[in-house]
Amino acid sequence: MMQFDFSRNHFELFDLTPQFELDGAALESAYRDLQGQVHPDKFANSSEADKRASMQWSTRVNEAYQTLKSPLNRAVYLLQLNGINALSETNTQLAPAFLMQQIEWREAIQDARAGGDLPALQQVEREIAAQTKTWREQLLVQLDQQQDLPTATNTVRQLKFVDKIMSEIDDAYSALDN
Missing domain, CATH: 1.20.1280.20 (HscB, C-terminal domain)
Known part of the structure; x- marks a missing residue:
């Protein structure tokens, strides 16, 4: 099975610039390409280790896609990459x-x-x-x-x-x- 780097953030995973503005078509295309490489169906006849790795990667790709696809989740994630938990329960101040x-x-x-x-x-x-x-x-x-x-x-x-x-x-x- 090809090697994937789990330390890459969601933007790096899809080869996108880490920013709020996102090209939805580029995200969709990158998602489909990655899923085509890691989808568990592709590893049905592979070793158990490769099947597990495929499942982990497929899950990771889906999570990253869902995060970046949603403007709110993407913003939360960008802040998280900058060390800010925007939805922290201790941060209750609103105008x-x-x-x-x-x-x-x-x-x-x-x-x-x-x-x-x-x-x-x-x-x-x-x-x-x-x-x-x-x-x-x-x-x-x-x-x-x-x-x-x-x-x-x-x-x-x-x-x-x-x-x-x-x-x-x-x-x-x-x-x-x-």
Whole structure:
């Protein structure tokens, strides 16, 4: 079996520049190429050691791909490469304005759900999607251009909260469908 270096980070694994802005097609292509080399099916008639190594590499390639494919996970990973745990439970500071906005969104979701108001729920979703797009654009600048890791950490934490709110919206849609 060919040798792979487990010490390489996810970006190196796919031969990509470690940055927030990512060429999705290049990631997809590199992922398919690597999976073609390490997929367990390719080693079905190989030694047990090669089968195990293939399984480990296939798992590693999948994890790296899933991390880099998601903008939020990619940002968390970039910060991690710089020694920052953006989602540390000890880091609980968020701007009061953001916390108030989050409360307003959650209340609007609850009201729409309780009232069976699909248009109101869709409006909240559009608002959050627009804010998410803005924060992702800010992350691009913060991580790739300014290397402003503390500010990027805060942006990532806000996006993680919004991710949870989007799950609440999905739950509300399910409740309205029933």
